[in-house]
Amino acid sequence: xxxxxxIVAGEISGDLHAAGVVREFKKKSxxxxxxxxxxxxxxxxxxxxxxxxxxxxVMGIGEVLKQxxxxxxxxxxxxxxxxxxxxxxxxLVDYPGFNMRLAAELKKRGVKVYYYISPKVWAWNxxxxxxxxxVIDRLMVIFPFEVDLFxxxxxxxxxxxxPLVEQIDDFLSSDWKSLPWQSDRLIALLPGxxxxxxxxxxPAILSAAKLLxxxxxxxxxxxxxxxxxxxxxxxxxxxxCLEKPARLDVVCGEAREVMRQAQAAMVASGTATLExxxxxxxxxxxxKTSAFTYWFAKxxxxxxxxxxxxxxxxxxxxxxxxxxxxxxxxxxxxxxxxMADTPEQRAMLAGYAEVRQxxxxxxxxxxxxxxxxx
Numbered sequence: 001x002x003x004x005x006x007i008v009a010g011e012i013s014g015d016l017h018a019a020g021v022v023r024e025f026k027k028k029s030x031x032x033x034x035x036x037x038x039x040x041x042x043x044x045x046x047x048x049x050x051x052x053x054x055x056x057x058v059m060g061i062g063e064v065l066k067q068x069x070x071x072x073x074x075x076x077x078x079x080x081x082x083x084x085x086x087x088x089x090x091x092l093v094d095y096p097g098f099n100m101r102l103a104a105e106l107k108k109r110g111v112k113v114y115y116y117i118s119p120k121v122w123a124w125n126x127x128x129x130x131x132x133x134x135v136i137d138r139l140m141v142i143f144p145f146e147v148d149l150f151x152x153x154x155x156x157x158x159x160x161x162x163p164l165v166e167q168i169d170d171f172l173s174s175d176w177k178s179l180p181w182q183s184d185r186l187i188a189l190l191p192g193x194x195x196x197x198x199x200x201x202x203p204a205i206l207s208a209a210k211l212l213x214x215x216x217x218x219x220x221x222x223x224x225x226x227x228x229x230x231x232x233x234x235x236x237x238x239x240x241c242l243e244k245p246a247r248l249d250v251v252c253g254e255a256r257e258v259m260r261q262a263q264a265a266m267v268a269s270g271t272a273t274l275e276x277x278x279x280x281x282x283x284x285x286x287x288k289t290s291a292f293t294y295w296f297a298k299x300x301x302x303x304x305x306x307x308x309x310x311x312x313x314x315x316x317x318x319x320x321x322x323x324x325x326x327x328x329x330x331x332x333x334x335x336x337x338x339m340a341d342t343p344e345q346r347a348m349l350a351g352y353a354e355v356r357q358x359x360x361x362x363x364x365x366x367x368x369x370x371x372x373x374x
Contacts, residue, residue, distance in 0.1 A: 003029060004087040005372070006111070007036040007047060008078070008102060010056035010095035012193045012226050013271035015039035017117065017163045018093045020365030021372070022047060028373050035085070036078070040227060050077060054229055056098070071098060079105050091372060093117055100128075103135040116140045116160075116368050122149055129153050140368050143312065144358065158371060161362025164271070168256070168278040177257050182247035183220040187212065187335065188262035188281065190255060190272050193226045195233060197268055200288040202237050205266050207328035208335065209245040215336050220247040222262075224255035243328075264338040266331055273318065274308040277352045282338035282345050285309075285320045286331060309355055317351030 005025075009018040019041035022034055026045070034046070039053035051074055075098070082090075082105075089112045092099040096119035103113045115136045121128050126149065132139070133155040141147060142162045150157045189209065191202040202223075209221050223238075225231035231252045238244060251258060259265060259276050265283040267273050276283045285307040309317050319334045321327075337344040 003032040004085055005032060005034050006078070006082060006085075006087045006090040006106075007034050007038065007042065007093070008090070008095065008099055009036075009038045009042060009093040010053060010098055012039055012053055014093040014095055014117065015041045015053050016167075017365070018042055018091070019045045019047075020163060020167070021091065021093075021116065021368045024365045024369035025372055028369060035081070035087075036090075037074070050081065054227075056095075074098075075101060075105070078102060079109075082106065082109055082111060087111060089114060089372065091116060091368075094119075096120075100132070100135070107135045112137050114138050114140065114368075114372055117142055118146055122146065129155075138371065140371060142364060144360065158367070159362075160367035160371070161364040162274075162359045163364040164274055164278055165356070165359050165361060166363050166365070168275060171256050172260070172279065176261065177254065179222060179251060179254065179257060179261060180249040181220045181222065181261070182249070183218045185216050185219045185339070186262045187219055187221050187339075188258045188265035188267075188276075188283075189221055189223045190259075190265060190267040190276075191223065191234070192268035192270065192272075193230060195230075196289070198230065198233050198237055200290075201268050201286060201326075202234065203241055204288065204326050204328055204331060205286065206238065206241050206245070206248075207243045208266065208331035209248070210243045211328055211332035212336060213245050215332075216339065218247075219245065221245050221249070222258050223248070223250045224258040225250055225252045226255065228252055264335050266335055269306050269320075269322075271308070274312075274355075277309045277318070277355055280349065280352060282348050283318055284331065284334045284338070285318050285322075286326045287320075287322045288326050289323070309351070312355045312358055313351055315351075317348055317355070 009015045015038045022045040035048035037051045038049055090106050092115045094117040106113050113136050118141045133153040139157045140160045144159050147157050147159050189205050191205050212219055225234050234250055259279045259281050262281050265281050266286055267276050267283045269285050269287040273285050305311050307320050321330050
């Protein structure tokens with residue numbers, strides 16, 4: 001009888017990391033059936049998708065509430081499939097708003113729950129740790145400082161390494177690809193991978209790019225889009241924007257290549273900021289969300305930074321321009337400081353080296369697959 005594993009990765013970054021685990025797991029147990037929620041990367045690994053990340057990738061309290069009935073329906077759908085298929089285990093990847101509720105349902109059904117990429121309790125609420133210990137059988141974390149947070153909770157926790165380290169190292173050893181840059185002064189624009197991020201962040205980034213042309217008249221900009229669906233949304237938004245640079249292109253599925261070739265980048269808060277740092281491209285972090293979501297986040301977040309690079313370093317390595325501070329003028333000014341060999345650029349690159357050392361060199365996907373195999 002084939003082994004069956006439920007896998008749930010509700011966002012693009014989680015989909016990528018989960019796909020690496022599935023690939024490594026199949027080397028150890030090639031007949032295993034994986035099914036659940038994910039995106040294009042998991043689909044490429046032969047995972048049967050009941051829902052795609054394009055629909056699941058929503059961020060912010062207000063945005064989630066608007067789709068409450070949808071998420072409730074998806075949870076019900078997954079639980080019904082669990083009752084029917086009776087999986088041997090479940091691998092839940094990041095995506096805590098949904099996955100923690102699912103973990104509780106799985107626990108009731110006697111399904112062993114493995115959780116990869118911990119909910120950020122160090123930022124939001126450490127009081128959630130006892131609940132996590134009740135519904136998760138094994139937690140695999142990607143930041144070394146996370147292990148100590150769970151001491152005394154009774155939860156088995158493993159630091160498996162950060163999946164981006166190995167992925168980026170492999171990428172940096174690959175050949176460069178041709179991209180449609182229109183000059184030799186290259187600036188990457190990464191406005192996010194969700195619809196609401198594109199709608200709120202892209203206009204500010206485009207206006208900033210237009211202002212940068214005053215200082216760098218020959219500047220060329222490329223927007224990196226994760227897939228065709230988001231690319232279409234980006235192109236629609238560009239068409240609607242009155243202020244945009246003259247030399248502008250959009251590419252799909254080549255975010256890391258765009259980062260690698262650029263001299264500087266404007267990047268939406270999230271995994272992409274850490275990717276940019278590991279690649280070695282100077283960048284600024286930008287984020288805008290709804291007024292309600294921002295107010296709520298400010299009331300509960302317990303840390304001084306939101307960017308992963310700054311959190312890992314424990315200090316400001318990259319400027320964070322958030323909400324009202326993310327004006328076109330501020331974005332252009334901070335990005336302009338990184339376009340040459342400046343004190344700001346040198347300090348940032350030194351910070352990158354420090355972060356890289358802190359993350360170590362463990363092979364995360366292989367380690368997770370080994371744990372999952374038992």
